[in-house]
Amino acid sequence: MKTITSIADLRTLARRRVPRAIFDYADRGSYDEVTLRRNRADLEALQFRQRVMIDLSQLSVATTVLGEPWSMPVAIAPTGLTGLFHRDGEIHGARAAEKAGVPFTLSTMSICSIEDVRGAVTKPFWFQVYLMRDRGFNQELIERARVAQCSALVLTLDLTVQGVRRRDIKNGLSIPPRLTLKNALDIATKPRWALGVLLGKRRTFGNLESHMKGTGGLVTLSQWIASQFDVSLTWKDIEWIRSLWPGKLILKGILDAEDAREAMATGIDAIVVSNHGGRQLDGAPSSISVLPEIAEVVAGRCEILFDGGVQCGQDVLRALARGARACLIGKSFLYALAAGGEAGVSLGLDILRRELQVSMGLTGVTDVRRVDRGVLRGG
Numbered sequence: 001m002k003t004i005t006s007i008a009d010l011r012t013l014a015r016r017r018v019p020r021a022i023f024d025y026a027d028r029g030s031y032d033e034v035t036l037r038r039n040r041a042d043l044e045a046l047q048f049r050q051r052v053m054i055d056l057s058q059l060s061v062a063t064t065v066l067g068e069p070w071s072m073p074v075a076i077a078p079t080g081l082t083g084l085f086h087r088d089g090e091i092h093g094a095r096a097a098e099k100a101g102v103p104f105t106l107s108t109m110s111i112c113s114i115e116d117v118r119g120a121v122t123k124p125f126w127f128q129v130y131l132m133r134d135r136g137f138n139q140e141l142i143e144r145a146r147v148a149q150c151s152a153l154v155l156t157l158d159l160t161v162q163g164v165r166r167r168d169i170k171n172g173l174s175i176p177p178r179l180t181l182k183n184a185l186d187i188a189t190k191p192r193w194a195l196g197v198l199l200g201k202r203r204t205f206g207n208l209e210s211h212m213k214g215t216g217g218l219v220t221l222s223q224w225i226a227s228q229f230d231v232s233l234t235w236k237d238i239e240w241i242r243s244l245w246p247g248k249l250i251l252k253g254i255l256d257a258e259d260a261r262e263a264m265a266t267g268i269d270a271i272v273v274s275n276h277g278g279r280q281l282d283g284a285p286s287s288i289s290v291l292p293e294i295a296e297v298v299a300g301r302c303e304i305l306f307d308g309g310v311q312c313g314q315d316v317l318r319a320l321a322r323g324a325r326a327c328l329i330g331k332s333f334l335y336a337l338a339a340g341g342e343a344g345v346s347l348g349l350d351i352l353r354r355e356l357q358v359s360m361g362l363t364g365v366t367d368v369r370r371v372d373r374g375v376l377r378g379g
């Protein structure tokens, strides 16, 4: 593809460059994928008010989130297995984010470890954790994040049990990836990926190595989750996490006003309004549709981050208009990474930034920190 003008172009390129099982792992959702589709459809349904005759000579997309300056209201979401989309994918993502002046979030389920990423960037990144049955191991992970000077800890709440992703089962997704009779032809047509990832040194969960002894090294993601994640997680556990992590704490996976109320009571720094990108509870509402009611409950007491379906700068503007301070990108990031490594992610972030600038200009807003529901038709 000669000219890349959108995240959709990066997605097309990603599909050509990585094996089917890896692409589908990012691209698809749980069960019938109703929520996955809703995330996009509900964003697209929000119409802007086109405004004219407003001086745009000082337009700015720079913002601050949790006291940190961001060059635009977009951060990279935690995504497991990122290093299977491109060799050392987490390092590429973190470097591109650092250059773009936005945060990168490293998933517990990453291929590169906390220490690998720390060694590759100069600024702190965010670290995401799940609560595991083995609290000692959780404690160890959080300590490693502290030593790596991570600037925020993101605790994901919406994956104590895993939504079934039928595509992953059918594709036989395993970690590390293996060459089988079934996928041999597919992999043979992706030589760049095979040389980079399949023959690379990092192909399994970098943060979990010490914890995976005895599994024989080859597992499916769902097997690992079912055996390790703590299904007894409740609001009381936030206190325990707080005792281990005095820094910025973000709760990810709030989709209901009642849960937002509970979250407020724990005194956290930010929440992420999220349905895990349509990968968990199928039939749940889109994140954009519940954002206003959650923003009303939060009422400025903590920062609100948003994710779910963000694939263009217009989507970022829509989320900000409905009460978010900033957006996270999951799939858009992975498409960009698979398409072109660090350069691909830089391009993806650049595309989002330019789209946001143009959309702000045409809706007559010059400072991204002042976006409100006034940019949308019907508020």
Ligand SMILES: Cc1cc2nc3c(=O)[nH]c(=O)nc-3n(C[C@H](O)[C@H](O)[C@H](O)COP(=O)(O)O)c2cc1C
Binding pocket: 025, 026, 027, 039, 077, 078, 079, 080, 107, 108, 109, 128, 156, 252, 274, 275, 276, 277, 278, 279, 307, 308, 309, 310, 328, 329, 330, 331, 332, 334
């Ligand atoms: C392939 C993939 C892996 C993910 N892994 C994680 C993870 O390890 N931890 C987590 O909190 N969220 C994870 N998520 C969810 C994202 O952080 C984010 O909530 C979601 O992708 C946002 O929706 P979007 O993909 O439409 O941008 C993952 C998402 C994708 C697409």
